[in-house]
Amino acid sequence: MLVEIEKKHRPKDIQNELDNLKSKHGTAEKLHQKVMRDKCGNPSSVDDHMIWKAIATQNCEFVEKITVDSSNIFGDLTPKRLELLEHIRTQDVRSIKDLAHELERNYKNVYDDLKALEDWGLVSLPRRGKDKKPISHVESLTVTFHR
Amino acid sequence: MPLPRFADDKLRITKERVWIHRNEVVDAIETFNENKLEFFSYTYKVMIEGSWVPVVRFDNWEIGSHYDKYDENGSLVTQQQCPKRTFGEVARLAKEFRRNLVTMDISEL
Numbered sequence: 001m002l003v004e005i006e007k008k009h010r011p012k013d014i015q016n017e018l019d020n021l022k023s024k025h026g027t028a029e030k031l032h033q034k035v036m037r038d039k040c041g042n043p044s045s046v047d048d049h050m051i052w053k054a055i056a057t058q059n060c061e062f063v064e065k066i067t068v069d070s071s072n073i074f075g076d077l078t079p080k081r082l083e084l085l086e087h088i089r090t091q092d093v094r095s096i097k098d099l100a101h102e103l104e105r106n107y108k109n110v111y112d113d114l115k116a117l118e119d120w121g122l123v124s125l126p127r128r129g130k131d132k133k134p135i136s137h138v139e140s141l142t143v144t145f146h147r
Numbered sequence: 148m149p150l151p152r153f154a155d156d157k158l159r160i161t162k163e164r165v166w167i168h169r170n171e172v173v174d175a176i177e178t179f180n181e182n183k184l185e186f187f188s189y190t191y192k193v194m195i196e197g198s199w200v201p202v203v204r205f206d207n208w209e210i211g212s213h214y215d216k217y218d219e220n221g222s223l224v225t226q227q228q229c230p231k232r233t234f235g236e237v238a239r240l241a242k243e244f245r246r247n248l249v250t251m252d253i254s255e256l
Contacts, residue, residue: 039208039209040204040206040208040209040215040223040226041222041223043188043190043201043204043215043217044199044201046188046206046208047174047176047188047190050160050176050178050186050188050208051160051162051176053178054158054160054178055160057158059157059158060158060159060160061158061159061160062159062160062161062162063159063160063161063162064161064162064163065161065162065163065164066163066164066165066166067163067164067165067166068165068166069165069166069167069242070166072169073166120166121164121172
């Protein structure tokens with residue numbers, strides 16, 4: 001069984017990605033200097049550098065895809081977690097606290113659910129000031145059965 | 148595992164992750180200009196103490212198509228030029244050989 005999760009980034013998502021890179025590395029110039037110094041010794045910085053360079057360009061298309069060749073993921077995709085994913089995707093949620101409030105759910109349960117989704121790469125929780133902003137990496141989820 | 152192509156795009160970036168096992172993934176970044184692949188990186192990573200640590204990576208950063216091997220701390224130990232691989236090929240290698248890839252002569256695979 002193949003589970004494919006896909007997301008085509010909208011302008012808002014691209015801005016989130018840029019904010020994420022800024023909070024992680026400071027400026028594009030700083031990151032550029034870092035990758036020129038560390039080269040292949042720091043592969044995640046090289047990837048961030050290439051992503052930053054591309055999405056800073058106007059009209060850049062940005063598509064993200066996650067493939068899971070196993071049904072294990074369904075153990076973690078509970079109805080409540082799918083509801084979280086849908087809510088984050090359709091609403092601009094500022095923090096985990098706001099998300100818990102909007103869904104009228106307990107903060108800790110929402111936090112635990114987001115961490116489980118983050119483990120699969122379905123959401124990210126970059127820091128924005130004192131809060132963590134939940135960002136969805138899912139637009140569609142497709143299940144394909146092998147022959 | 149091709150991603151959708153956009154007819155009139157100039158610059159496109161794709162980010163893909165294939166789960167090999169619960170704590171093992173292959174991450175891909177590809178950038179295209181006018182549908183021509185400019186940059187690629189395909190990195191087989193394992194989760195160690197809550198962090199993704201690179202094991203083997205194929206990319207064309209700086210010196211053209213090559214692979215890098217890393218130790219258990221994620222420090223670069225080997226770098227060698229090799230023909231370009233596709234993301235599908237790298238994912239297949241990672242699924243088949245997993246952590247043994249680090250000790251294998253990848254250029255022969």
